[in-house]
Amino acid sequence: MIGNLLKSVFGSKNERELKRIAPLVEKINSLEPSFQALTDAQLQAKTAEFRERLDRGEPLDDLLPEAFAAVREASVRVLGMRHFDVQLVGGVVLHRGKIAEMKTGEGKTLAATLPLYLNALTRRGAHLVTVNDYLARRDAEWMGGIYRFLGLTVGVVVHGMDDAERKAAYGCDITYGTNNEFGFDYLRDNMKYDLEDFVQRDFHYAIVDEVDSILIDEARTPLIISGPVEHSENKVYVEVKPLVINLKKKQGAIIRSLLRDVRQAVEQGRVGEETIETLVKIKRGDPKNPVFLDILAQNQALKKQIDRTESLLSAQKLLPELDQILYCTIDERGNSVELTDKGIKLLSDAGLGEFALPDLEEESHLIREDDSLGAEEKEERLAELEKRYLRTSELLHATQQLIKAYWLFEKDVHYVIKDDQVVIVDEFTGRMMPGRRWSDGLHQAVEAKEGVSVAEENQTLATVTFQNFFRMYEKLAGMTGTADTEAEEFQKIYKLDVVVVPTNKKMIRKDYPDVIYKTEREKFKAVVEEIRELYQRGQPVLVGTVSIEKSEMLSKMLNRAGIPHSVLNAKHHEKEAEIIARAGQAKTVTISTNMAGRGTDIVLGEGVVELGGLHVLGTERHESRRIDNQLRGRSGRQGDPGSSRFYLSLEDDLLRIFGSEKISAVMDRLGMEEGEPIEHSLISRGIENAQRKVEAHNFDIRKHLLEYDDVMNKQREIIYSLRRDILAGQNMGEMIRSMIEEKIETLVAERVDPKGYPEDWDIDGLKESLARLFQFIPEIGPKELGEEAFDALRAEELTDLIREQALRQYGAKEEL
Template sequence: MVSLGGIARKLFGSANERRIRSYGKRIAQINALEAETKALTDEQLRGKTAEFKAMLADGKTLEDILPQAFAVAREAAQRALGMRPFDVQLMGGMILNENAIAEMKTGEGKTLVATLPVYLNALSGKGVHVVTVNDYLASRDSAQMGRIYSFLGLTTGVIVHGMDDDERRAAYACDVTYATNNELGFDYLRDNMKYEKAQMVQRGHNYAIVDEVDSILVDEARTPLIISGPLDDRSDLYNTIDAFIPMLDEGDYELDEKQRSVNFSEGGTEKLENLLRSAGLLKGESLYDVENVAIVHHVNNALKAHKMFARDKDYIVRNGEIVIIDEFTGRMMPGRRYSEGLHQALEAKEKVQIQPENQTLASITFQNYFRMYSKLAGMTGTASTEAEEFGNIYGLEVVEVPTNLPIARKDEDDEVYRTVEEKFKAIIQEIIESHKKGQPVLVGTTSIEKSEYLADRLKKEGFNNFQVLNARYHEQEAYIVAQAGVPGAVTIATNMAGRGTDIQLGGNPDMRISQELGDMPAGPERDAREAEIRAEVKVLKEKALAAGGLYVLATERHESRRIDNQLRGRSGRQGDPGRSKFYLSLQDDLMRIFGSDRMDSMLVKLGLKEGEAIVHPWINKALERAQKKVEARNFDIRKNLLKYDDVLNDQRKVIYEQRLELMESESVSEIIEDMRMEVIQAITGKHIPEKAYAEQWDVKGLREEVRQHLALDLPIEEWAAEEGIAEDDIVERIRAASDALAKDKAERFGPELMNYVERSIVLQTLDNLWREHIVNLDHLRSVVGFRGYAQRDPLQEYKQEAFELFQALLANLRNTVTGQMARVELAQGNQESEDLPPMEGHHIDASTGEDDFGEGYPVSAFAAQETTRDPNDPSSWGEVGRNEPCPCGSGKKYKHCHGAYETA
């Protein structure tokens, strides 16, 4: 029985068909402009760019000029690359211009399609980002498609790993920038750790087209991008500072066991300054000089480690390691470490080996990074199965673009065997038979291990005529996969291997020419050899077509139908014939998870013999249902991750916006004054309760807090004893004394130096507290799930506690900045902009738990410096980070050696 929905679809067409039809009018407009555009000279065609920009400046919208801009971009592609976009490619370009995903089959020319909306949106001058899955594709596409933009007078940049900040800044300043998702995310995080706006590399998030959008926004979106970095500490520093603490007397610190806090008294600070000075660790006169921010952090941790943490109560020492004891359960928590250097301070106290200190400096999920773009679009061969997710999370609609020529590939039913052994025997036999008849075969596996296992089995059978690809060496693999359509070729690949590269029957002539004739100079000899290669490829294509086209043979079903469809789609490009088949066994992961035990016993009863397979469309349907269940579960995981990350993201936005405001404002003195006033109000309110009598005031406590936070020793007891004194009078007197101290400092430092000191202290304090906050939220998130046992919603609990932690961060910021500003003493000397420390990027693969980047991925500017520097020739040093070791070999930091400079 046909459903009502089915009848309506037959009558009106599906929503996708109706949308596709709606582009017909625009395509006709573009085609009508073709003759006129063709008649333009190269110079006139280039001049159209300035013309379009002027139209936009006069109030026209991008939609208004779309037909003319697409016609110009199409003609430029024809002249620069010899490629004229088909009508369906124009359609794909229009979809990409509409905050949507264009689903286009493999071989339909997605890379060329992107140039149309990229050109149109680049005319706004705000920059367009084209996002690829690896550095090789970013470089390849920017070089190839950049010829079109260059032809039309636009600039193209590319961001790849290993570039320094100046190169990145220049690339982002271009009209069109090609980059990987990882590089874009890391640059955003690093920009929000800089201390000056001029040091930032990105210039906003206007419009992005994400290539292989399903891979980047779905597969990689289950885990965040993380930047972690070593704190610039050494074991000897911990040990040196640790040795000072036993020298302190009880009067040198104030311990509050109830609040679990410990602080140095004035006498203790003085004693400590003398000890640090004798050890050569104190810069300037005072411990609270701006240069000693890190030392203050260390001495406070050392004091906490000795006076607040007791061995065998808060922690134990086992096998030379400090193991934390949970204060509520009394159980050991191996693998957990205190953050912000406290664990290292305990290791120094107990004289065990000090582990290197590392911490999360910044993190963001791809969902939240890409949602920052004013306009987002994507393209892939497979997105419709995840349409709900793209719509819910990114607000992106998936539109299926018809192929230029009808698909002629034959998709066969799956073959299901009882055991893995039987399945692999059948696969090997099929590969050898297909190779004999000259049919190119692409064998798909779900993991590197399985591709290597199949390769070993083939070798044991005496078959060595194959290539193994496993997404490790993108450039080399692109060449191999481009030749996977040669008759008789056998290519074993994992899911991602060679993605982004077209498999052409007979091989890719351009790839062969660049590989074989790379160094040959231009001339008749090269021209002749090129013609030979093209003729060879033509003959090979005819052979491959006669053998049935590319045969995609999959060794297993993936948990996602989309990945299976990607593999299947490698065959049958541009109307070519092809064939695809999946080989399964009841021992495969997907089959095992979804109840293959019952099926196995049933097949034995039905008399299925060894080596025989069961083939039926019903099995395909059952597998599709199983895959849908897994996809729904994975979607829930990603949706849940996003709900939690949204809490952090809202706070991240506030912090990053504040940092930007601080960097852009001419002076931050008003902000610091407001902070100081709030601190005075807070500490006065704490010790002088509202509507309390004077005898109920805690004047001694107030005097201590004023000394601690404002570095002022005021006769508050005397003030409180005055007849008729009110709380407001006390507040006003404290404020006046604090203002006088600030004014005196400002006069002594001078406006320029004072502004630098204030900005540095606020930004550095904000960054340190934010990093600590990230760690706290991470810990909170790891345990908040247990609240569910108490019938409380873990997400609501997380939101509530995260908000309280954020308020505590802001209060802490006010207190710390006010205290440091009250104590700071800075000799008028060098003013330096801080460089970022060496940092590593991480992105954990959600399915394996392993880091995608292996052993660290340097993301700081000078960590990847690859230029050869001559210590005796400063002209060979290039850009040197101010905190980088000086290239002269002195062992000093560059800023203290050849990079030192004096301020007037």
């Protein structure tokens, strides 16, 4: 209440920020006539003038109005494009190290030229980070004309370039590239043995394009440079595969039997506690089973009862008892699997080895306490136990990853097979990610499942998260069409404020409420009918799907209906620019995964404005509201007319896994007939709440990942900094002496009891440790010091003696 009152008096934070920027925009506009009057040579000379003024100590902020006016005029002369006032606002926001939320078609690419030019005047480099090589190349070439006209150099860093090309690109005033290339170059540089070979400069200023995609969606994916493991056991996945196929078959038979019981109970109207518990077993044994999903779609109240019963049994620790009938359990929400005792027995009986881990502590204790064994025999038994433990652990790990691969990872949804390889499909962009591999053996498991060659397992040699990489920049800014929903996360993790920049022209797109059907089959039938109507009217349609599989299924349905269309997904990405260029023409139907959401503008063809503009038809809600908003944002750019609507079903993943009880309750209250849709504001609100729930869950995961990576990050910074100092040939003597002293103190503390007598000290063990570490044997025993002197020795005197001898030894080596 008080917050709303203050907002009405002082305006929102966003409005106050825009008011503060307004005088700057007026100043830039007032300079326009004088810059228009300059000759090309005079305009080009401005860069040298600005740099001189900076060298004399003039603050960068004071140059902003003139620098922006120079870029605007250069853009008019080179590209024939003049920055709108809202683009000037976006430029100021970006220069100040904030996130500019600018809607689709508002010209983010052109807006970025303003702060990039201004910050490049410092000669310390300015980076524009984008999501793919195509956009990096396109924007560097397209906008590069402006910078080159003004006398700045422009570089681009893309996949496949050698070190010399990369170094030249980073040496430019302005560098375009992808988040992956910038991050991997940082890791690669810090694995090199000569500073001359480093390609990057300092991290001065960066604008991250599609900032939500890179800093939020990609934040859970660390960049990893890996190398082969010495003893890679990739064949274990092939060995275990038949066992998992057998386990899946047997579990399938159990689930089918349970489903028959449930069907009978539902038909006879006797759904009691026992039936609900049976449904919990089915959910835990095969959550994506189509018959199970159909039962839930037809009986919405059941889902609520299943979730409640499962929570209750979990709280009472009774789930393991319930799971006894199954071979393994699948947690779809947590993306995890677990073998039951029954599953472990089935696998162990297959003759491949043990699948129950031995109790290391207990068994090793029994071996050590067994007086009938000699010392050598005990060592042999302990080594055997360790070997047995490692083999079982390896078998279990491979089995669990294969179970995940079979139950939770779908071909043409999570990955595709290309050239006998498993290629991951990015869930946010719908693009293939060649070269990326799932970690922890999951990729090998999917390869074994698909029958392609199983690659060697790798070990991590260098790693960094995008979160920690981008926090290294002195000044970081970002731009996107959709950031406001994650404003809290940007502020908490990156200390970045989001400023929503107004549109140049009023947005007139109509966003219709969601339409919900009971089953996916009914939903897609309705989608085809809607497309048919729009196609016959001549209005262009962009249909958004969540996976390759769904886009191809809809494509087949449209073929059967005789409706011509184009498909844009990870399998057909080569013609992306061409397909998008045609998508706004009359009588055009385009089916796309999330790919069409980034860096692409759909321009309306002749006569399309009169037909209502581009209609965006979503076939499923994404976990994140931003991805939905991006799809919508393809329509209604720059004041164009347009419309959007989402078609959903109760079988969609979002509603099935995270759908709230509220949605089910509304459905039950309104009653749903077969094929009859429901449109209701309460439903739309319920869906948004489900999305909020998922977003909060994912935020927590990213936050914990960052907390965990922060520890590694501090270590990484120290190691990389020391490495650079050593490579720079700095005198490391003082630091090495300090490390020698520290290590000596630790070793003495391990072998010497300061309260004990010198004859009880482990002098031989101490000598051995020092010899192994420092390659010298100190003279500290009774033989070297004499019996009397040795007996009178105190622990701290022993430490001083070793330190003195070790430093003398090091000093002699330093002089060589």
